[in-house]
Structure formats: structure tokens, C-alpha cells
Amino acid sequence: EAQVTQNPRYLITVTGKKLTVTCSQNMNHEYMSWYRQDPGLGLRQIYYSMNVEVTDKGDVPEGYKVSRKEKRNFPLILESPSPNQTSLYFCASSSRRDNSPLHFGNGTRLTVT
Amino acid sequence: GIQVEQSPPDLILQEGANSTLRCNFSDSVNNLQWFHQNPWGQLINLFYIPSGTKQNGRLSATTVATERYSLLYISSSQTTDSGVYFCAVRETGANNLFFGTGTRLTVIP
Secondary structure, eight states, X not given: OOOEEEEOSEEEEOTTOXXXXXXXXXXXXXXXXXXXEETTTEEEEEEEEEETTEEEEXXXXXXXXXXXXXXXXXXXXXXXXXXXXXXXXXXXXXXSSTTOOOEEOOOEEEEEO | OOOEEEEOSEEEEETTOOEEEEXXXXXXXXXXXXXXXXXXXXXXXXXXXXXXXXXXTTEEXXXXXXXXXXXXXXXXXXXXXXXXXXXXXXXXXXXXXXXXXXXXXXXEO
16 A cells, blocks of 8 residues: 555654654655644645755754655654654655655654653 | 645535635745645645646636636535645745645534
8 A cells, every 4th residue: 555654653752852753655756755733834844855865954944854865764853852843743755757646644743841 | 935825714614515715826836736634634635736627526626827826626515524625835946845724624514
């Protein structure tokens, strides 16, 4: 089954404790991205990647890192999480061909205390 | 960056009613998609529609790129249509998809 898999679904952590949210897709998509969703703000892009070893900042990259060493994986790293990073996070992927829709993972709800 | 505005922000319908959701954007786009976020938080792609009209069952969408808007029509609404509907666009020449803030639809039986 074609899918984007994020883990974990829920995560509670404390300020300053490094964490990684994993994202994997099995559709051989070139494009992958991370979004955060906050009430009243919609989805805002954190980072995106057009292909392996190519990553770029989105609208809200501060406090986050990503890597794209393999085509299927695009982990999101919070080196020193802070309470303002409490949010719902989504990973997404798509082909770079025309008419290619964006596929989302099921989300990761992160709480930083 | 490009501005994306969706209206109305909230909509409450009786089951069986029809509705129109609107997405306005500030610059020319080469990618426009509609998504539905269900009450469990899952985001499902409804349409890829940078121009023209598409239909899928009770849902249809029209994008008039020259006038910088897109419309999502929901006919004979059902309670399972409840959730938040997002429009996302990519400005011509850019790589990013920008999302609107969504329309929250509640369909009551």
C-alpha cells in the first residue's frame, strides 16, 4: 500500500531534550516536506527536499533540522525543543511530475513541557 | 510569499445541503490542491486542479487561474464531510506549497 509513515504518533518531552520524528515513504517520491499545524494558522512549511541530499528552508525553519540521505526517508530533528514547538507535525511527499498530488502522513502530536 | 485566503472560515450545514468553499490567491500559480482534514486529523488529497474543472462523486472543483481563485463544491452533504478543507498553492517558479487557513465544515444530521 502506498503510504507516508510517520513515527511516533504522539510524543511528550521536556525542554532541551533532543528528539527525532521519522518519516518514510514507499512511493519513490522525489519531493518530501515537513509542516506544522497550529490552531488558526493552517499548515506552515518547515523544510522541504526536492531530492536526495537537497534540502531547503520553508516558512518556519528555526529550531529544526532535516536530512535526506536516502530517497525514502526525511527525518525531522529538534536539537533543543522548546514549548513553542508544541504542535501537530505532518510529513508529506509527492512526485515531481506534473499533476502529482501531495500525500500526507498521519501526523505526530508533539508536546514540549 | 504568495497569499492564500479561504472563505468562509466556518460553515454549518444541514445534511443534504450544498455548499461552495472559496480559495483566493495573490499571484499566478502552477499547482493548486484541495485537501480534507477529517476529525481524526488525517489529511486527504481531494483534487489537483491548477486550472479547469474536475469532479469526483459529490465533490467538484473549479480553478480560474486568470482571476486567481478556486472553488470547491460539495453537493448533498453528509456528516462524513465534516472537517477542515484546505487549499494549497504553489507560485509559478517556486518550490513551496502554501496553505490557506482552511474552512471548517460541520454537517449536522
